[in-house]
Amino acid sequence: MTGTDGMTGTPIARTYGDSALETTGLGVRYRRTWALRDCSLSIPAGRVVALVGPNGAGKSTFLRLAVGLVTPTRGSVRVFGEPIRQSAAALARVSFLAQDKPLYDGFTVTEMLRFGRHLNPGWDDDLARERLADLDIPLNRKVGTLSGGQQAQVALTVAVAKRPDLLVMDEPLANLDPAARHDVMSSLMAAVVETGMTVVLSSHVVPDLKDTCDWLVLLNRGQVQVSGDIDDLLAAHHVLSGPAGLADGVAARMPVISESRSDRQATLLVRTDGRTPSHDPRWSARGVTLEELVVAYLRSPDDAALPRPALALS
Numbered sequence: 001m002t003g004t005d006g007m008t009g010t011p012i013a014r015t016y017g018d019s020a021l022e023t024t025g026l027g028v029r030y031r032r033t034w035a036l037r038d039c040s041l042s043i044p045a046g047r048v049v050a051l052v053g054p055n056g057a058g059k060s061t062f063l064r065l066a067v068g069l070v071t072p073t074r075g076s077v078r079v080f081g082e083p084i085r086q087s088a089a090a091l092a093r094v095s096f097l098a099q100d101k102p103l104y105d106g107f108t109v110t111e112m113l114r115f116g117r118h119l120n121p122g123w124d125d126d127l128a129r130e131r132l133a134d135l136d137i138p139l140n141r142k143v144g145t146l147s148g149g150q151q152a153q154v155a156l157t158v159a160v161a162k163r164p165d166l167l168v169m170d171e172p173l174a175n176l177d178p179a180a181r182h183d184v185m186s187s188l189m190a191a192v193v194e195t196g197m198t199v200v201l202s203s204h205v206v207p208d209l210k211d212t213c214d215w216l217v218l219l220n221r222g223q224v225q226v227s228g229d230i231d232d233l234l235a236a237h238h239v240l241s242g243p244a245g246l247a248d249g250v251a252a253r254m255p256v257i258s259e260s261r262s263d264r265q266a267t268l269l270v271r272t273d274g275r276t277p278s279h280d281p282r283w284s285a286r287g288v289t290l291e292e293l294v295v296a297y298l299r300s301p302d303d304a305a306l307p308r309p310a311l312a313l314s
């Protein structure tokens, strides 16, 4: 996979697996409250990352740290190996789409593109115009008169036309109806395929992420609870159903992330990590959905699914 050096426009080789974003011992404190604590993770280049977590988990803080807008109280952030706050080269490779979409209502779409071109040396005007033409968004309309979905697409177009190697988006799907969310995710996917960029996006709408995202980061109470390849995570968890009286025996053999029990029946979401879920015919096993996995971990904040330290560096 290849990308482009944001400063020089020179094509650079990018090996799938190189780290696009790496945080080490990252923490941010606002007065007495730690918004983020001891956050260490590594996101391989070329991934599309879903950052999920409940309100106040620290997602916006994490994203703003990743693009150098917030100074860490502790720890460090590296983007493509460079410390983000000390490297103009690293900053030039990043595009950030903030939660309150950075558009000017009184500008026409054309004026918005002109503004983007003025601010960004690596601006790709052809890419911007082609995207908007494909989406049937009229260039002469004032941004404030477009629908929410169209405004989201214009904001995404401006972010992508900067030709970033890392695109960071804070809740790009907020306030959109299901069809508009689908359209935004589809056009994001097309841009990823075309450019090979790494994307990190936060969202509360987990079902919308499963077809586009291939890496999950789950933040809870300011800490990283889960980070990993989504297919690997799904393969490493199962839902078991069987007699309630035997549930403790299962729990003794593998981590139970969430469970519900009646007098007779138990349903356990377990981390199997490659083991056969159960040899006992009284238990049935099935795979988990991304949403089940996320909800189970959120309800069980003391459990974590993180790569071993050696893997975190790969």
Ligand SMILES: Nc1ncnc2c1ncn2[C@@H]1O[C@H](COP(=O)(O)OP(=O)(O)OP(=O)(O)O)[C@@H](O)[C@H]1O
Residues within 6 Å of the ligand: 030, 033, 034, 035, 053, 054, 055, 056, 057, 058, 059, 060, 061, 062
């Ligand atoms: N500028 C600030 N000053 C003080 N506290 C802040 C500031 N920004 C964030 N916080 C606090 O830090 C914590 C994390 O906030 P953050 O906005 O990062 O969470 P979030 O996961 O993005 O939430 P949401 O899903 O509601 O957008 C919260 O307790 C919040 O109140």
